[in-house]
Amino acid sequence: MNYFLRKLSFYAVALWAALTLNFAIPRLLPGNPVDILLAKLQQRGEAVTPETRKAYALLLGGDTSDPLWVQYWDYLKNLARGDLGVSVSYYPAKVSDVILTSLPWTVVLVGVATIIAAVLGVLLGAIVGWRPGTWLDSLIPSTTLLAAVPYFWLALILVYLLARVLGWFPLQGGYDVVLTPGWNGEFIASAIQYGFLPALTIVLASIGGWLLGMRNMMVSTLSEDYILTAEAKGLSPRKILRSYASRNAVLPSVAGFAISLGFVVSGSVITEQVFSYPGIGGRLLGAVTNNDYALMQGVFLFITLAVLGANLLVDLLYGLIDPRTRARA
Template sequence: MNYYVRKLAFYLVAIWAALTLNFIIPRLLPGNPVDILLAKFQQHGGIVDASTRKAYQLLLGGDTDTSLISQYVSYLRNVFRGDLGVSVSYFPARVTDVIATSLPWTIVLIGLATVLSTVIGVTLGAFVGWKPGTWLDSLVPATTLLSAVPYFWLALILVYFFGTKLHWLPVQGGYDVALDPGWSWPFVTSALKYAILPALTIVIASVGGWLLGMRNMMVSTLSEDYILTAQAKGLHEGRILRTYAARNAVLPSVAGFAISLGFVVGGSVVTEQVFSYPGIGSKLLTAVTNNDYALMQGLFLFITLSVLGANLVVDLLYGIIDPRTRARS
């Protein structure tokens, strides 16, 4: 029980630190965000006066008439109420609405791609590590090389072959614009078809790291005494592979799964831009390009909390999978 209490306490402190940094960082950036937002407002035909400036200062939580501590308290209050402000890039939509419209696309794309790359990489790594030195080992350098390829370059190659040359898959957007978004079968199949190339880009770029890590852990695990004991007892190789070797070798991969989510989300920014995919990554790039501080804060907060939440779940599961972790704690 103490193990879980300490983990929860640690992540509560991490969430507070993330909220605090999300409040401070925009205030350290050069320039005046209010002036930038007012310029955007004028482009939409708005009239700028003293009351408009005051309204935008309050909207950003940067009212200069109040102390920094008061602004911080107001910011935390708004966050816990789910009020992240108004997006200038998608004015007059609120940040929460912008995130809500792009969130399902990112969950489907990143979620499926991450799970697939992890399962494929760990499974192949287990078999390669079980028989080191065979022809399967020759696959490791090739997959590792693919992991070093930049996301955008790999995406462009897939677009060229599967989209431009073969015309098998669509290369732009998230669904057929002739369809009405919803849970109808034509729309779902269209969305899945449009997600194949972006997901394939992430899977190809990520699978090599999982394969190499699992392969090395398997080779290390095979030298342990309990593996030799199981072999001496005459247990079937398949049982030794699943129950003894792979189960213990996969533990670092379980811990690394949540950590990899942050890197995959970072890579999805480029991937979604190449494919014009309507996910969180494309919204983040739009926010940075347009100096949309409210949307940037909301997206950074969402990504941070998502990664922290995933790490918390994995840490709690890790304690169940490997009881030795709780004992050492």
């Protein structure tokens, strides 16, 4: 029990530190969101008065000319109420509405791609590590090479070959714009078709890391005494692979998978930009470009909660699975 209480206390402090950084980092950027919004109004020929500036400052969550401690206190109070403010980039939309509109696209795309890459990488890594030195082992450098290739370059290659040359998939977007979004077969089929290339990019770019990690753990596990004991008992190679070697070698991959799911919320900014995918990555890039403090803080908050939650889940599970972890803590 003390182990779990210590872990919860640590992550509570980590959450407070993350929220504080979430508040501070956007304000270190040059510019002022109120001034940016007023400049857009002036470009449309509308009059801007001190009263207008004050009204927009209050609308966006407080005047950024206030002392930082006042802004910080208002920021915490707004978070407690679930008020993330109004987005400058998508004014007058609320930050929560912008995020909730984009988040499902990213969670489905990156989440499914991450699961596929992890499962395939772990399975192939177990097979390759079980018999190192075979021709399958020689294919690993090609998969790790894909992991070293920049996302945008790989995405552009796939777009050119599969979309432009072969015409198998759409060039960009999240779905056919002539369709009305909804839970119907036609729209879901369109979303799958448009999301295939971005998902393929993520899978190809990340599968090498899973495969190499599992392969190395398998090679290390095969030298353990309990593997030799299982062989001495006359157990079949398939039984040893499934029940002894793979189950122990996969533990680091399970931890890495849980942490990777935490980063699913952040999406893949570059991939989403290349494919003009309506995910959270494009919203985050737009927020940074327009100094949209509220939207940046809202996106970072969701990312922080997802990553901390995934790490906490891994720590608690390891505490249950391996009693030695609790003893060392």
